[in-house]
Amino acid sequence: MSVESQLLRFTTAGSVDDGKSTLIGRLLYEAKGVYEDQLASVRNSSVNRSTGPIDFSLLTDGLRAEREQGITIDVAYRYAATPRRKFIIADTPGHEQYTRNMATGASTADLAIVLIDARKGVLVQSRRHAFITALLGIRYVAVAVNKMDLVDFREDVFRRIETEFLAYANSVGLKNVAFFPISALEGDNITEKSARTPWYQGTPLLEHLETVDLGEGHNFTDLRFPVQYVNRPTLDFRGYTGQLASGILRPGQTVMTLPSGRITKVKSLPSFDGDLAEAYPPMSVTVCLEDEVDISRGDMLVDPARVPHVSRRFAAKLVWMHETPGEAGRDYLLKHTTQTVRAQIARIRHRIDINTLAEQPANKLELNEIASIQIETRRPLFFDAYAQNRTTGAFILIDAITNATVAAGMIEESTADSLEPLQLGSLEFSGETEATVTPAERYKRAGHYPATVWLTARQELAGMLERKLFDLGCSVHVLADDRESHLLPELARVLNSAGLIAICSIASPDQTEARRAQQLAGDTRFLLVDPQQLPVKDEEASEVLMKMLEDRGVLRRKERFEVGEGI
Amino acid sequence: MESRVLSHLRALEAESIHILREVVAEFSNPVMLYSVGKDSSVMMRLAQKAFHPARIPFPVLHVDTGYKFKEMYEFRDNLAKELGLNLIVYANQAALDAGANPFTLGTQKCCAQLKTRALLDALAAGGYDAAFGGARRDEEKSRAKERIYSFRDKFGQWDPKNQRPELWNVYNAKIEKGETIRVFPLSNWTELDIWRYIELEKIPIVPLYFAKEREMLVRGNSIIPLEHNYPIQIGEKPEMVKVRMRSLGCTYCTGAIRSEAETLPQLMEELVQFKRSERENRIIDHDTEGSMEIKKREGYF
Numbered sequence: 127m128s129v130e131s132q133l134l135r136f137t138t139a140g141s142v143d144d145g146k147s148t149l150i151g152r153l154l155y156e157a158k159g160v161y162e163d164q165l166a167s168v169r170n171s172s173v174n175r176s177t178g179p180i181d182f183s184l185l186t187d188g189l190r191a192e193r194e195q196g197i198t199i200d201v202a203y204r205y206a207a208t209p210r211r212k213f214i215i216a217d218t219p220g221h222e223q224y225t226r227n228m229a230t231g232a233s234t235a236d237l238a239i240v241l242i243d244a245r246k247g248v249l250v251q252s253r254r255h256a257f258i259t260a261l262l263g264i265r266y267v268a269v270a271v272n273k274m275d276l277v278d279f280r281e282d283v284f285r286r287i288e289t290e291f292l293a294y295a296n297s298v299g300l301k302n303v304a305f306f307p308i309s310a311l312e313g314d315n316i317t318e319k320s321a322r323t324p325w326y327q328g329t330p331l332l333e334h335l336e337t338v339d340l341g342e343g344h345n346f347t348d349l350r351f352p353v354q355y356v357n358r359p360t361l362d363f364r365g366y367t368g369q370l371a372s373g374i375l376r377p378g379q380t381v382m383t384l385p386s387g388r389i390t391k392v393k394s395l396p397s398f399d400g401d402l403a404e405a406y407p408p409m410s411v412t413v414c415l416e417d418e419v420d421i422s423r424g425d426m427l428v429d430p431a432r433v434p435h436v437s438r439r440f441a442a443k444l445v446w447m448h449e450t451p452g453e454a455g456r457d458y459l460l461k462h463t464t465q466t467v468r469a470q471i472a473r474i475r476h477r478i479d480i481n482t483l484a485e486q487p488a489n490k491l492e493l494n495e496i497a498s499i500q501i502e503t504r505r506p507l508f509f510d511a512y513a514q515n516r517t518t519g520a521f522i523l524i525d526a527i528t529n530a531t532v533a534a535g536m537i538e539e540s541t542a543d544s545l546e547p548l549q550l551g552s553l554e555f556s557g558e559t560e561a562t563v564t565p566a567e568r569y570k571r572a573g574h575y576p577a578t579v580w581l582t583a584r585q586e587l588a589g590m591l592e593r594k595l596f597d598l599g600c601s602v603h604v605l606a607d608d609r610e611s612h613l614l615p616e617l618a619r620v621l622n623s624a625g626l627i628a629i630c631s632i633a634s635p636d637q638t639e640a641r642r643a644q645q646l647a648g649d650t651r652f653l654l655v656d657p658q659q660l661p662v663k664d665e666e667a668s669e670v671l672m673k674m675l676e677d678r679g680v681l682r683r684k685e686r687f688e689v690g691e692g693i
Numbered sequence: 694m695e696s697r698v699l700s701h702l703r704a705l706e707a708e709s710i711h712i713l714r715e716v717v718a719e720f721s722n723p724v725m726l727y728s729v730g731k732d733s734s735v736m737m738r739l740a741q742k743a744f745h746p747a748r749i750p751f752p753v754l755h756v757d758t759g760y761k762f763k764e765m766y767e768f769r770d771n772l773a774k775e776l777g778l779n780l781i782v783y784a785n786q787a788a789l790d791a792g793a794n795p796f797t798l799g800t801q802k803c804c805a806q807l808k809t810r811a812l813l814d815a816l817a818a819g820g821y822d823a824a825f826g827g828a829r830r831d832e833e834k835s836r837a838k839e840r841i842y843s844f845r846d847k848f849g850q851w852d853p854k855n856q857r858p859e860l861w862n863v864y865n866a867k868i869e870k871g872e873t874i875r876v877f878p879l880s881n882w883t884e885l886d887i888w889r890y891i892e893l894e895k896i897p898i899v900p901l902y903f904a905k906e907r908e909m910l911v912r913g914n915s916i917i918p919l920e921h922n923y924p925i926q927i928g929e930k931p932e933m934v935k936v937r938m939r940s941l942g943c944t945y946c947t948g949a950i951r952s953e954a955e956t957l958p959q960l961m962e963e964l965v966q967f968k969r970s971e972r973e974n975r976i977i978d979h980d981t982e983g984s985m986e987i988k989k990r991e992g993y994f
Contacts, residue, residue, distance in 0.1 A: 133701035200856065202837040203830045205883045212701040214881055217837075226858050233860040341698045354711070355718040359747035367743070369711040369862070374697075398745040406697045410710035412745070423718050447858045461863050464718070520861050529867035531857045 131209070132340055137216040137231040137264070139255035140241030145272045149241065149310035150204060150217055156317045156332060157206035157213065201227045210336045225258065225480075225494035226447035229534055232262035233520070237338060239268045239331075240291075244277045244307075248290045250481050256291070257480045260298040261443060261496065261536060263516050266338050267295065267303045270331060274323065275309040281325040297483065302338075306331045344407050348510070349373030349381065349429035350518050352463035353421055357412060365396060365412040366421055368464065371517035373429060375405040375413060382430035383421055384508045387679025389430055390417040424465035426508045426518075431565055434508045434518055436648045439472070439641075441538045442521075443512075444491065444499050448532040450525070452491035454499075458532070462507050462521035469523070472502040491533075501535070512536035568625030572601050574681035576622035578647040579629045579671060580640050580654045587664045588631035591671055595627055600681060602627040615643035622647055627680070651680065702890055706739065709878040711862055712841060713743040713825070716876050717750055719866040720823040723876075724816070727753045727780075729765040730941040731898050732827035732879055735887050738896050739878060740825075741776065752779040754824075756815055758807040759789055760921050760943035768899045783815035795945040796924050804946075813849045816873060823866075823874045831883045841880050847871040885964060892957045903960065904937040904952040916949040 140146035204215040216231030232238060238259045242252050259267055269291055277283045284307045295303050306315055307323050308331060314320035315330045329337075350371040357365040375381075379392045393414045395402035405411045413427065421427075428434060446452050452471060460469035475498045477488035491497050512519030523533040569575060581588050588604050595602040603626055605617050618628035630643060644652040653674055661667045675681050699707065716723050725740065727733045740749045755769060773780040785793070788806040795803040816824055830837045840856055842864045857865050868874060879887075891898060908931050910917045917923060919931055921944055936949035937960075954960040 130700045132698055133704045200838050200853065203881065204837060205831045205881070207883070207885070212883075212886070230858045230860050234862075341696060344697065346697060355714045357744060357747055359744075363746060365746075367714050369707060396746065398742040408699065408704065408707050410707040410714070410743070459867065461865065463863075464715075517861070520863060522860060522863050522865065524865055524867055529865070529869065531859075531865045534858070534860045 131207070131211055133212050133214065134237065134335060134338070134340065135214045135216070135235050136237040136239060136268075136335065137218055137228070137235040138239045138241065139218055139228055139231075139259070140272075141243070141246075141249055141251040144241040144243045145310045146241050147217070149239070149270060149272065149308070149316075150215060152310050152313065152316055153213075153215070153332065154204055154206050156313075157208050201231045208332070208336055213335065225254070225496075226445060226534075228255065228258050229262055229445045229447070232258055232264055233534065235262075235264050236340060236343065237266040237268060237335070238264045239270050241270050241272050242287055242291070244271050244273045244283055244287070247287055248294065252291065253294050254480045256295050256300060257298050257483070257496075258445075260295075260300045261445070263512060263536070265302060265343050267300055268331065268334055269303060269305045270310075271305060271307050272310050274307045274314060275312050279307065279314075279320075279322045281323075284326075304328065304334060306334070345372035345515060346374050346406060347372070347429075348432045348434075348515070349375065349427065350434065350510070350515060351375065351381075351413065351427040352465075352518070353423055353425045353427065354464045355423060356421065363414075364418075365414050366427070367410070367412045369410045370405055370407045371463070372407055372515055375411065375427075376403065377401075380430060381415070381427045382433065382679070383419055384426045384428055384434075384436065385506060386419070386421075386425075388417075388419050389679070390415045390419055392416070424463075426463070428508070431569065433648075434510050436506050436508050436651075437645065438503050438506045439645060440501055440507075440509065441475070442499055442501055442535040443478075443538060444471075444497050444523075444536075445534045446491040446493060446495045446497070446532065447534060448525070448530055449493050450528075450530075450532065451493075452523075452533060453489070457526045459524040459526050460501070460503055460507075460521050460535075461524060462509065463518060465505075465507060466524075467507065468504040468526070470502050472500040474499050498538070509537050511538060513538075565623075565625070572625050574600050574627070575651065575679065576625050577627045577651045577653060577675060577678070577680045578618040578622060578643055579627065579675075580643055580652070581629065581631050582635050582657050583633060584657065584660070584664070584667070585631050585633075587660075587667050587671075588629045590664050591668045592629055594668055594672060595681075598681070600627055601625060602629065604629045604631055607632045612639060615639055615646050618643055619646040622651065627675075651678075653678070702886060702893060705882055705886060706742070706890070708862070708881065709736075709739045710743040712864070712876060712878040713740055715862075715864055716823050716825065716866070716874075717744070720874070722819070722821050723751045723823040723825065724781075724819060724821040725749075725751055725753045725825040726812075726827070727755050727769070728827065728941070729755065729761070729769045729899060730827070731887055731891060731902060732829065732882075734896050734898050735882070735890055736825065736827045736879060737772070737776070738890075738894055748777050752781050752819070754781045754783060754815055754819070754821075756808060756812045757782050757784045758803075758811070758943050759784055760795065760807070760945060762899075762901055762918070762920060762938075762941065762944055762947075764901050765899055765941060768897075772897070781815075781819070783811060783818070785811035785814065794921075795943060800946055807943075816849065821873065822868065823876055825876045825878060827879050828877050829879050829882050829884070829887075830877075839877060839880065841877055842866065843875040843877065844868070845873045845875055849873065851875075885961065888957065888961050888964065892961070899941060901938045901941060903956070904935050904954050906933050906935050907949070908932070909934045909936055909949060916951065918944045918947065918949060920944040 138146055138150060202217045204217055206213045216235060218228045218231035240255045242248060271284055271287050288305045307326050308315045314322055317330055317332045319330055350373055352368050352371060353366045354368040357367050375392060375395060377392050377394050380389060381392060382389050393416045395405055396412055396414060454471045454474055458469050460467050474488050476485040477495055477497045478485060480496055488497060510518045519537045521535045522531055525532050592602050592604045603621055605614055605628055607614055614630045618630055621628040640654055661670060744750055785807055793803060793806045828836055830839060838853060840859045844857055845851060908919055910919055910929060910931050916934060916936055937952045937954060938947055938949055941947060952963060954963045
């Protein structure tokens with residue numbers, strides 16, 4: 127291992143008696159993660175469950191309780207290194223009731239080793255492991271078909287398992303799956319290709335672990351910097367500290383602060399070792415900004431051209447991790463990046479049977495169950511889908527009374543409600559990341575951000591607001607509901623993605639549509655005003671609305687055309 | 694384009710700094726346990742980095758048994774001065790006054806009084822709600838299951854069967870009054886990582902880690918330092934041996950090893966060569982099988 131070697135975090139999953147502990151013990155032994163005295167203490171141990179001279183599994187089974195029961199009961203972390211890589215191994219139990227431990231180990235892993243007993247083939251548990259691996263967003267899967275020695279190293283046995291597992295892996299969306307015919311006990315295809323599997327063309331398992339590409343998993347494009355702690359040792363130093371979740375930070379770069387929506391620039395990246403020229407994930411850094419802006423823990427610095435979703439409502443997958451069942455309507459604390467907010471499960475959409483992938487109705491969530499749910503938080507969160515960003519898409523739920531960590535959540539792609547999608551023919555929304563004209567370019571030309579204003583029973587106000595915004599140089603359009611009011615949220619969304627401010631003027635209150643429009647636009651870009659709160663006079667009311675749009679950073683009247691570099 | 698993959702040491706550094714800042718942001722009264730050893734030295738450097746240009750924003754607590762090496766005390770006091778640390782030294786004075794010592798009490802009872810009891814009392818006296826420790830998961834098997842945020846009940850006890858699940862880098866800092874969290878920023882570091890980082894960062898460490906001719910008592914496989922009036926048995930005679938300490942504890946419980954390693958590169962070379970785990974020379978871990986787990990349940994770090 128050199129100073130420049132890289133770090134691979136992997137997790138292991140297997141059923142009881144798949145030989146998982148033996149495999150890890152073997153990997154530790156081969157990768158020099160075991161010391162002589164530890165080996166001696168295993169040799170001297172009163173227990174030897176193996177047939178060989180060394181019971182490798184004893185190297186990894188840490189606690190007395192489980193040593194006595196003969197099963198691994200909690201996540202344990204192991205360390206090994208070869209000249210090329212350092213490994214952090216999350217050793218997780220395969221026992222049925224410990225799904226939560228596997229999810230825990232998987233949450234930080236780049237790769238998962240799924241063990242399958244060659245004699246037993248793909249079991250219910252193997253599918254569960256594959257499902258959780260996919261759910262927690264692990265990029266690489268190595269399927270270790272173990273105990274090949276007990277099936278005479280037959281290729282047909284291996285191929286059958288390969289075919290069956292791949293079919294399931296595809297159905298849950300797993301990519302980068304590789305298969306290894308091994309014997310952990312006898313050491314076949316662990317460090318060297320085994321002479322007993324001449325039909326196997328791939329690399330030994332350890333070599334695979336040393337060579338999988340670690341660079342491609344990082345997102346260097348979408349800046350996400352959750353502010354952890356504001357460092358203010360003196361009156362003239364104010365540094366925002368945190369760990370970069372994605373994107374790159376450089377001095378001079380234009381950034382937006384959330385939730386305020388204010389735009390400023392990075393002044394410097396001071397560090398103990400001098401100012402940095404750039405920072406990239408997962409570095410922990412300190413950021414100083416050009417302007418005096420009011421930022422505290424829980425806020426986020428983002429790229430103004432690639433903003434995250436900002437909302438109090440989103441859909442998520444949840445792994446329930448506690449004996450006390452989860453229920454809709456109960457109060458929880460939700461910790462997401464560096465923010466902790468009060469939250470409720472607004473609705474349990476369905477439970478997922480991880481053996482069959484069937485969706486089942488559910489009123490509550492039991493330990494180790496996985497469900498698709500709707501979350502509602504007291505304050506808006508700034509998030510991305512978990513599939514896009516493993517940091518800004520992840521959260522935990524904490525019981526507000528017992529303080530126990532009760533669930534792990536992965537935010538889903540869609541933040542819209544479960545309402546049926548509307549039929550808009552061949553109309554397609556331009557994807558914000560793949561568009562040839564980016565939102566940043568639209569912003570640069572328009573001088574303002576897109577937004578949706580939702581007005582009920584104020585047709586004339588809608589017209590006046592449109593006029594004022596237009597005269598200011600904004601691209602704006604009123605959408606009035608004649609007959610097709612249910613189309614307004616989507617139409618507003620289309621205008622927004624074209625960079626326009628959409629004013630939806632509807633005749634009578636419609637909460638459902640308003641909510642959907644809000645979800646499509648995102649909280650900071652959506653203005654829903656209680657008609658009771660708005661001045662009766664249109665002139666005054668339009669000024670209030672203009673002010674609100676300014677406050678949210680949608681437009682800036684005074685310095686409207688000053689657009690920072692880099693966006 | 695140059696590669697933007699952090700080396701493993703920088704990745705570990707980033708993780709540890711994130712943990713240090715998270716605790717300072719979320720707890721009202723954190724403290725850092727400082728043992729003067731190499732792991733503590735690394736943890737201190739990480740804290741300097743996490744809060745630069747500010748000083749380390751929490752007190753540093755040394756639980757002193759009174760049986761440490763003289764060189765450790767000197768090193769500690771110099772470092773505290775240099776970094777402007779708020780250093781708190783705590784000892785179980787009642788037990789020391791009653792004559793507690795490892796020679797007559799036995800290592801288990803001595804440790805329970807002078808380390809575990811002293812630690813729990815010190816934490817209670819300071820009203821700390823979080824305490825950083827430099828323990829690593831690779832040190833010992835029961836430590837491999839330790840969380841980064843390790844919940845302790847009102848009595849400072851660890852319940853390995855009822856640990857909070859810990860996912861991503863999202864740590865649960867919620868506790869009630871009287872409960873505490875032990876935080877281990879170095880959880881994912883190995884002994885070799887620590888040494889490589891000390892070399893990379895040029896971190897000062899206690900000279901006892903390097904080989905030198907020292908007056909020692911050789912008894913069987915053990916090489917025992919003679920500070921604190923170690924009771925010599927009839928027929929035994931101290932001799933000069935070229936040794937170094939692989940880990941630093943109390944003089945009686947820290948066995949020395951014969952070594953020629955006078956520099957960091959030599960030391961790491963030696964470490965890679967002889968594959969004996971570092972706590973092996975610590976007497977306390979080996980009293981009975983699983984002894985560390987029993988001690989941890991009672992409140993030991």
